[in-house]
Amino acid sequence: MISASLVKELREKTGxxxxxxxKVLTETDGDMERxxxxxxxRGITKAAKKSDRIAAEGLVYCYLSDDKxxxxxxxxxxxxxxxxxxxxxxxFVADTAKQVAVNNPKDVEELLAQKALVDxxxxxxxxxxxxxxxxxxxxxxxxxVRFETEGFLVSxxxxxxxxxxxxxxxxxxxxxxKDVCMQIAAAKPEYLNREEVPSEQVAHEMEILKAQAMxxxxxxxxxxxxxxxxxxxxxxxxxxxxxDFVKNPDEKVQKFLNDNNTTVTRFARxxxxxxxxxxxxxxxxxxxxxxx
Numbered sequence: 001m002i003s004a005s006l007v008k009e010l011r012e013k014t015g016x017x018x019x020x021x022x023k024v025l026t027e028t029d030g031d032m033e034r035x036x037x038x039x040x041x042r043g044i045t046k047a048a049k050k051s052d053r054i055a056a057e058g059l060v061y062c063y064l065s066d067d068k069x070x071x072x073x074x075x076x077x078x079x080x081x082x083x084x085x086x087x088x089x090x091x092f093v094a095d096t097a098k099q100v101a102v103n104n105p106k107d108v109e110e111l112l113a114q115k116a117l118v119d120x121x122x123x124x125x126x127x128x129x130x131x132x133x134x135x136x137x138x139x140x141x142x143x144x145v146r147f148e149t150e151g152f153l154v155s156x157x158x159x160x161x162x163x164x165x166x167x168x169x170x171x172x173x174x175x176x177x178k179d180v181c182m183q184i185a186a187a188k189p190e191y192l193n194r195e196e197v198p199s200e201q202v203a204h205e206m207e208i209l210k211a212q213a214m215x216x217x218x219x220x221x222x223x224x225x226x227x228x229x230x231x232x233x234x235x236x237x238x239x240x241x242x243x244d245f246v247k248n249p250d251e252k253v254q255k256f257l258n259d260n261n262t263t264v265t266r267f268a269r270x271x272x273x274x275x276x277x278x279x280x281x282x283x284x285x286x287x288x289x290x291x292x
Contacts, residue, residue, distance in 0.1 A: 002026055010035055016044045017126030018113075044133065057081045058139070059090060060164035060272050062155035063097035071153040072100040073164040074144040075270050079137040084161065089139070092131050093161075099124060100144045108141050145268035156181030163271045172262025180262075182246070183253060184269050189240035192266060197238065205234050240267065 002025045010021040010032060016039050024035040058077035065071065074097040078084050095118050096111070105111035112125040119127065124141075132139050147153055151170040154177040157163070165181045183189075191197050209230050213223035236242045241254040241264075248256070257264060 002030060006030060006032070010039075014039050014044070015129065017123065017129040019122055019126050020044050020129075044129070057084050058142075058272055059084050059093045059161035060157065060270050061090075061093045061097045061161060062157050062164045062166060063094070063101050064153055064155055065101060068152045068154070069150075070101045070146075070148045071155060071166050072097050072144055072146045073155065073166045073268050073270050074100055075142045075164075075272060076139060077142050077273065077276070078135075078139045083135055083137045083139075086135060089131065089135060092127065095127075096124060096141060097144070100146050104146060104148075108143065111144070112141060143270065145270065147266070147268070149265075151263075151265070152177075154178055154181055156185060158182075158185045161272065163269065165270075166268045167264055168266045170263040170265050172257070173260055176257065176260040176262045177264070179247060180240075180253065180257070180264055180267075183243065184240060184267055186246050187240075187243050188269065188271075189243055189267075190238040192239065192264065193241045194235045194239050197235070202231070202234075206231060209234075240264070 002022055006025055007018055007021045010016070010025060011018055013032075014021070014036055020039060021035070024038040025032075028034040028038065057080050058075065060073065060075045062073045063071060074093065076089075076093045076096065078089060083089055095116070099105075099114065099117050100111060102117060103111075103114055105114060112123065112128065114124055116122050116124050116127050122130075128139060128141065145166060147166055147168050149168045151168060152174070154167045154169065154174055156165045156167075156178060158165075163185045165184045167177050167181050167184070169177050206227050209227045210220075210223050213226040213230075214220065218226060232242075236244070236252075241252065241257070243253050245251050245253050245256045
């Protein structure tokens with residue numbers, strides 16, 4: 001009987017999937033070195049050699065159940081935009097987004113360890129490792145957000161997978177909700193309303209605004225009053241409901257929703273590669289690497 005700890009050790013050593021590791025360990029009666037050699041001979045460990053490459057391209061994908069009660073937005077990264085257009089890669093991303101919605105993993109680690117919906121003999125990690133080996137680039141499941149609601153969900157994908165937005169509505173109109181999705185994609189709100197903004201963030205912003213007013217030569221008492229007037233602009237930038245509506249800048253998003261009897265309760269916005277280091281490489285090099 002091959003222990004889970006032995007499988008884990010070989011997986012960490014080679015980067016191969018758990019099922020592959022268990023299979024070769026069984027074949028070699030637990031001989032770690034021979035098992036690692038078998039993985040190499042079968043070309044499975046070549047995926048591990050790609051694990052140190054920067055993967056900041058990729059795809060953001062939104063999945064909704066047919067009844068629009070369950071949804072997920074997922075980011076899977078690859079090294080190049082070239083591979084992000086690969087049909088095999090795109091199918092993996094779509095399958096994995098559905099996996100998140102159906103199986104409700106608590107985090108990426110749990111997601112990768114789950115048996116894949118598309119092939120229950122493998123985990124999601126096993127399938128990812130196979131894709132890395134066959135497509136020839138490092139890839140990683142970076143993050144996801146999953147919503148389940150008693151209202152309805154609406155999603156929007158911008159720029160062929162550059163930005164994904166998921167909106168949860170308690171009631172209202174889907175067309176209106178779609179407009180709000182596009183608002184979120186374009187205006188990048190961080191919170192739904194000012195009640196969600198952490199008090200420390202507000203306090204820090206007020207300190208900055210006060211310093212700005214005093215640097216303009218205003219007395220402290222006056223500066224504090226100016227801060228109260230200016231903090232509204234801060235909320236108007238980071239809170240969805242207080243933003244100027246992109247389609248009609250003369251009204252706020254909250255008014256647009258009220259006028260259309262629609263209530264948004266939460267949202268998620270994921271932008272591809274946000275916060276990741278980008279690899280600097282020209283297109284000629286990228287094509288040359290693909291040909292290799």
